[in-house]
Amino acid sequence: AQKVTQAQTEISVVEKEDVTLDCVYETRDTTYYLFWYKQPPSGELVFLIRRNSFDEQNEISGRYSWNFQKSTSSFNFTITASQVVDSAVYFCALSEARVSGAGSYQLTFGKGTKLSVIP
Amino acid sequence: KAGVTQTPRYLIKTRGQQVTLSCSPISGHRSVSWYQQTPGQGLQFLFEYFSETQRNKGNFPGRFSGRQFSNSRSEMNVSTLELGDSALYLCASSYLDSRDTQYFGPGTRLTVL
Secondary structure (H helix, E strand, C coil): CCEEECCCCEEEEECCCCEEECCEEECCCCCCEEEEEEECCCCCCEEEEEEECCCCCCEEECCEEEEEEHHHCEEEEEECCCCHHHCEEEEEEEEEECCCCCCCEEEEECCCEEEEEEC | CCCCEEECCEEEECCCCCEEEEEECCCCCCEEEEEEEECCCEEEEEEEEECCEEEEECCCCCCEEEEECCCCCEEEEECCCCHHHCEEEEEEEECCCCCCCCEECCCEEEEEC
């Protein structure tokens, strides 16, 4: 069964500090997809990034960067120069094929990491 | 494009009642998934619909059901509500399945008294 572990339940940083959110996953498939979502206090999940298992290239988008390492089954997320608006719960998620049949995929979420950025 | 919309945004029900939640996906998206979010269990997958058919179902009792219409809009129903059903119910749509990016609606906050 697929599993996503976000070991950090809560993190607090002071504004302008860098912070890394960890994500470790387990899967039996060679083809799978990884995602990060942000959930601000309003509740809506906001998509941040999608990565497939064949693309190990790290990605940078503004202050956000992602480090994907298949060797350690990790997909970590770094926020550089954090801001108060970054305060939210961040979820890592994994999509892989279910055993139940062709075209059957399911997204499994980690428990989330609550990030608080203190001004 | 308009995002995923969910109605109502808030609901208060009492034990034993039933409730129907509605979700309109992004135009062109054919897959609609539902999730339950609680502080204790986190985000849990309920079910997924594609072309009016339930394609996947999570580990929830039969009191939880859903359907999808020909325009891809979806509804989920919870019958015989229990206190433990109090949660944020999130709907997400994607083009074909969860290999694609799922875009989430704002959720429906259900409180069962």
